Amino acid sequence: MNPNQPNSLPPTxxxxxxxxxxxPWGFETSDYEREKYATTLAALPQSQYARAFEIGCSLGVLTEQLAARCEHLLAVDVAEAPLQRARQRCAHLPRVEFQLLRVPEEFPVPAAFNLIVVSEVGYYWSPADLARATDQIVAGLAAGGQLLLVHWTPPVHDYPLTGDEVHTFFLQKTLANGPLRHLHGQRYEQYRLDLLEKI
Structure with a gap:
């Protein structure tokens, strides 16, 4: 944890x-992001997910690609400006629903998602909020539902956590006594990916 930034980054x-x-992060233009999105989608073992939840959708670049694998996809973000762009990008996709929503202060109810994607968002949470979000995400997965974690691993000075800290916390908290099992993990030069499944 960054001692100078113990709190979650606020919507402001x-x-x-x-x-x-x-x-700001080159989601639409960067080769790094393009390759990471391809790797993210390739890591999903199922061709279709009935109900999916993407936390921190930003401009909706991954959302648009993920939608092809989902019968219904709820994509949320804490900032309205990127959500407007995401809605425009995915206007041709009726299966995608966007909401302004801040996890863990808010979480969709009822849940029972078959897939939850936490990509490039966990390190914005404080350790306490990460713990709360982990509990909500695990509870929000249906039996057999999958959780995909994808995060940049180098430290960023104003982020409360690193990507590695986020993944380590999820793995330690959810694997020791269940209720998740680890299906796949891969480390790349600047990010890591872990896929878990609810038992």
């Missing part, structure tokens, strides 16, 4: 970031 942080740059 992201409002400011998107005010300064419409695509």
């Amino acid at each position: 942080y992201f409002d400011d970031v998107y005010r300064a740059n419409e695509d």
